[in-house]
Amino acid sequence: MANGRPITTSDIRKKKEAGIPITMMTAYDFPSAKLVEEAGVDMILVGDSLGMVVLGYDSTIPVTMEDMIHHTKAVTRAAKKAFVVTDLPFLSYHGTLEEAIKNAGRLMQEGSAKAVKMEGGKELAPLVTRCVQAGIPVVGHIGLTPQSVHQLGGYKVQGRDLAQAERLLEDALALQEAGAFAIVLECVPQEVTGMIAKKLEIPVIGIGAGVTCDGQVLVFHDVVGYASQITPKFVKRYTDIGSAIREAVAGYVKDVEERRFPAPEHVFHASEDTIKQLYGEGVAHS
Numbered sequence: 001m002a003n004g005r006p007i008t009t010s011d012i013r014k015k016k017e018a019g020i021p022i023t024m025m026t027a028y029d030f031p032s033a034k035l036v037e038e039a040g041v042d043m044i045l046v047g048d049s050l051g052m053v054v055l056g057y058d059s060t061i062p063v064t065m066e067d068m069i070h071h072t073k074a075v076t077r078a079a080k081k082a083f084v085v086t087d088l089p090f091l092s093y094h095g096t097l098e099e100a101i102k103n104a105g106r107l108m109q110e111g112s113a114k115a116v117k118m119e120g121g122k123e124l125a126p127l128v129t130r131c132v133q134a135g136i137p138v139v140g141h142i143g144l145t146p147q148s149v150h151q152l153g154g155y156k157v158q159g160r161d162l163a164q165a166e167r168l169l170e171d172a173l174a175l176q177e178a179g180a181f182a183i184v185l186e187c188v189p190q191e192v193t194g195m196i197a198k199k200l201e202i203p204v205i206g207i208g209a210g211v212t213c214d215g216q217v218l219v220f221h222d223v224v225g226y227a228s229q230i231t232p233k234f235v236k237r238y239t240d241i242g243s244a245i246r247e248a249v250a251g252y253v254k255d256v257e258e259r260r261f262p263a264p265e266h267v268f269h270a271s272e273d274t275i276k277q278l279y280g281e282g283v284a285h286s
């Protein structure tokens with residue numbers, strides 16, 4: 001990995017060539033982006049999963065461009081080295097090409113993202129090409145595409161049969177041909193992932209797609225156990241920060257109720273003179 005300097009698309013491509021796994025994780029705010037970067041991830045994804053994870057919606061469909069820009073700004077203020085990718089939200093890239101390019105550009109100009117991610121296959125090829133022509137690096141996203149949850153009938157594994165697997169490969173190749181520099185492959189059988197990653201020159205970053213790809217991405221809140229509403233089967237939780245937070249806050253509540261907080265070291269004092277004037281000579285104060 002690049003030491004000190006910011007990670008670039010060519011660093012990411014080189015990792016695939018060298019057979020070194022690419023690490024990606026979501027972050028949606030300043031402190032988590034700082035921690036995720038300090039932990040050494042190559043890429044931070046400001047995912048539209050933020051709608052479910054930090055805004056409490058039950059899908060990613062309500063997420064707006066304004067939401068994505070707001071959170072991307074917070075993340076890019078913290079991330080000095082990790083390569084920040086932001087999701088284009090639902091319907092922000094399905095009108096005219098001009099409208100889609102404008103939205104992708106806003107994530108970069110206003111949010112300072114270094115690339116955009118979009119859900120879909122070969123039908124996006126013209127848009128990917130236009131973005132790349134305009135200097136906007138693009139990450140594709142195929143397999144389980146959560147913005148289509150109501151069309152897919154739930155958050156289900158994709159590409160189980162041969163026809164579906166071949167369709168995924170066609171989509172991946174079309175995105176690569178159009179100029180995408182990487183692809184996220186979500187919730188796909190590992191054997192299908194391996195076939196696609198082998199046929200593509202660009203990195204394939206998997207989530208619920210097994211080990212046979214060039215990198216992995218997970219949702220930060222799932223990894224640290226921070227009150228995530230849903231925990232897909234493919235998640236590995238490394239700590240239970242939710243319990244640590246609940247215990248800490250319960251300790252505060254108890255301390256306040258039992259008058260143990262604030263303690264003397266948390267208290268400011270007025271000067272003796274001011275105290276005399278406030279309370280009068282000889283009047284006890286506390």
Ligand SMILES: Nc1nc(=O)c2c([nH]1)NC[C@@H]1CN(c3ccc(C(=O)N[C@@H](CCC(=O)O)C(=O)O)cc3)CN21
Nearest residue numbers: 049052053146155156157219222228229230232233234
């Ligand atoms: N917290 C969180 N983590 C995520 O990874 C995530 C989100 N939210 N929100 C947006 C999408 C939705 N995702 C999901 C959600 C659920 C499953 C899930 O439960 N899948 C079933 C598989 C069902 C089948 O066999 O087809 C599972 O058991 O894992 C998968 C991906 C991934 N994304």
Ligand SMILES: CC(C)C(=O)C(=O)O
Nearest residue numbers: 026047048049184207
């Ligand atoms: C789960 C990843 C790939 C994503 O798209 C998101 O976090 O929105």
Ligand SMILES: [Mg+2]
Nearest residue numbers: 047048049087
């Ligand atoms: Mg997303």
